[in-house]
Amino acid sequence: MSDYLGYDVVIIGGGVAGCVLAARLSEDPGRSVCLVEAGPDHGPDRRSWPEGLLDARALPRDDVWEEDSAPYRIRAKVLGGSSSINGCWHTWGAQEDYAEWAGVGGPDWSEAGLEPFRRMAAERMRLRPIPDGELSAWSRGARAAAAELGYPEISDMSLPGRGTGYGCPPVNAIGDLRWNAAFGYLDAARSRPNLRILDRATVNRLVVGDGRVHGVELDARGERVTLSADLYLLAAGTYGSPAVLMRSGIGPAEHLAEVGVETQVDLPGVGANLTDHSCLVLPLTPTAELNRALAELEAAGKLYASQVAVKAATEHCEPGTWDLHLLPTAGAPLFGTLPPGQYEVGVTAFLMKPASRGRLRLRSADPEVAPDIDPRLLADPDGRDLAVARRGLELAAELAATTALKQWASPGNAPGRATDEELRAGAGTYWHPVGTCAMGEDAVVDGEGRVHGVANLRVIDASILPTIPRSNTQLPVLAVAEMLAAKLTGQRHVE
Incomplete structure (x- = not known):
């Protein structure tokens, strides 16, 4: 096994936080940094990136960890992480979400504390509103439908705000070009001699002993390599970070023994507290006129299935907040295919403050073996999530029944009341997993991402969020990474 030269900092994971x-x-030119990414780095030249990764309207699925896996397991394996394959949307949660975080991590985690970093992230990611001219007939109808039901319009859903409403979330795009985090953050940094980007390098484990990390073992393009550093930052995501920790002996001692890993630090919280925005879909049948309109957009390369979000509230959420996103969608199916000229249309109800918690465990200490992920959607013992989901479907049906939308699509045969088991079986996710390395006194990390019991290791990504925000998670994670980077460097950047 060969040894690379040591660095001041090794960052494991080239997603948005990395x-x-x-x-x-x-x-800081005096600080040497190595960024390790398991997937490819397609470089600074846009022409060298695959066309699918550059299209802001597409949801590419080639650069992922596990092909043909359950939909909730989809995670990027490419520089830029989720920003290279997601829907490019940016929304912001409720003030109460960040108050929960601040109660655990301190005032810098509050909405006010994160605000300068939210602005910095929005600028770096080139957030832009969706012009009216880019909206499909379905999206224009969705906006009119929300207004018809009395929801107020929200001009910018990436800004802090209270209450329900509707709008078009801004996207990280320049025209049709997906402006991912690799473009937004690394373009200006690539020429620095103190930064190395090591792509196609899969982490095996951290070498841990005496309460410190002494190296990180990885497979770099077929070569076994050990990197050493003074500080290790783990940013492999909600599924990747706990798996790396457990393979390194940091995690629940009983489980580590089951997979043959010697425990270095017994942290039962590693892999626990998995939270995601679960969803249920109300399918609709498009009219021939809507299919024709969508086909014209697709032929012109301008079809984006989802452009409008409605923040809705049930009786289960706090006053002034929301617990649902209603997404009217019309476009090519996310999974499977339809005949040419036919499109998938519906309204999806996403639970934005779920009570259910899942977990992640190792199947094996072998890094080539995918972890065992159990999201446990709609499974909270009190049945609150099921109640919110049922109400979400009712609100989705109200939206679909408005004058503005029923001219474009109609519900199919009205089904009977679904059983709890049927709802759970039909549940999907928003692809916003968080929480498997949660911060807290008795959890995995503290308010600066420092791993309890390991002096020179921090986790900085969505896995450390103790609760899920009422928003798409990309913008909050960018803001948190900016805030924690400022703590590490002793600076508060102004851009």
């Missing part, structure tokens, strides 16, 4: 950390920490 890109922020690499860019910010390498601003």
